Amino acid sequence: MTDRSSRPHHSPRRTPTRIERRIIKVRVIRRWGPARIASLLRPAASTVHAVLRRYRMAHLTELDRATGAIIRKTVRRYEHPAPGDLVHVDIKKLGNIPDGGGHRVLGRAAGRRDRRRGVGYAYLHNAVDDHSRLAYTEIHADEQAITAVGFWARAQAYFDSCGIAARRVLTDNGSCYRSHVWRDALTSADVVHKRTRPYRPQTNGKVERFNRTLLEEWAYARPYQRESDRRADLPGWLHFYNHHRRHTGIGGHPPASRVPNLSGQYT
Incomplete structure (x- = not known):
């Protein structure tokens, strides 16, 4: 009696796997955003964005542009040492x-x-x-x-x-x-x-x-x-x-x- 997934058995309009692989490859190698990837591979930018989300690719703000390594976002906090300083x-x-x-x-x-x-x-x-x-x-x-x-x-x-x-x-x-x-x-x-x-x-x-x-x-x-x-x-x-x-x-x-x-x- 387990609920069955609502995902359809077939998705004929889904982006072909070979295109998805090319999108991921360009993202990993060149570290481009959806608009630039779309200009190279010709799918819509919204399609590229959906593919990147589907494969849980890291946001560009979370990447080191030189190495592609995932970096932590730095939260800058400050506190003055004594009451009244600010x-x-x-x-x-x-x-x-x-x-x-x-x-x-x-x-x-x-x-x-x-x-x-x-x-x-x-x-x-x-x-x-x-x-x-x-x-x-x-x-x-x-x-x-x-x-x-x-x-x-x-x-x-x-x-x-x-x-x-x-x-x-x-x-x-x-x-x-x-x-x-x-x-x-x-x-x-x-x-x-x-x-x-x-x-x-x-x-x-x-x-x-x-x-x-x-x-x-x-x-x-x-x-x-x-x-x-x-x-x-x-x-x-x-x-x-x-x-x-x-x-x-x-x-x-x-x-x-x-x-x-x-x-x-x-x-």
């Missing part, structure tokens, strides 16, 4: 929840109708210490420069209260971070400002990962009935993240464990 700052845009719930409560169609009513967006201003991963977050109605400056003043005060003296700040190239008011605020606080290279969000990866965790474990963790309920949960979740949640990037310990003498660490 603080990652970013803004995450998040849709507000209308009273009565959004699409997670009412379904997609009703959720879209509520979105058209103009409930607007919230902007999560986030700061994450590179060494400890200690985080500070505020919700604002915009991402203007004056708002970002006010947020950073309070974030810096929070880190100071934790014994962390911020020396450098890393942001993306958003307009608020390129403004004169932002530059002057950091200069007056004797903080060095660094910006990521354009189209390289992974440079600011720690706060980007925090953004994702924030959405998964707080913003979309349960079907909230209204925006005020979700916002009321943020302080408690942020305390949990900083003091109790195990962080795989720092050996399974909470961020507070990397900040000496941090009050409230075990509450």
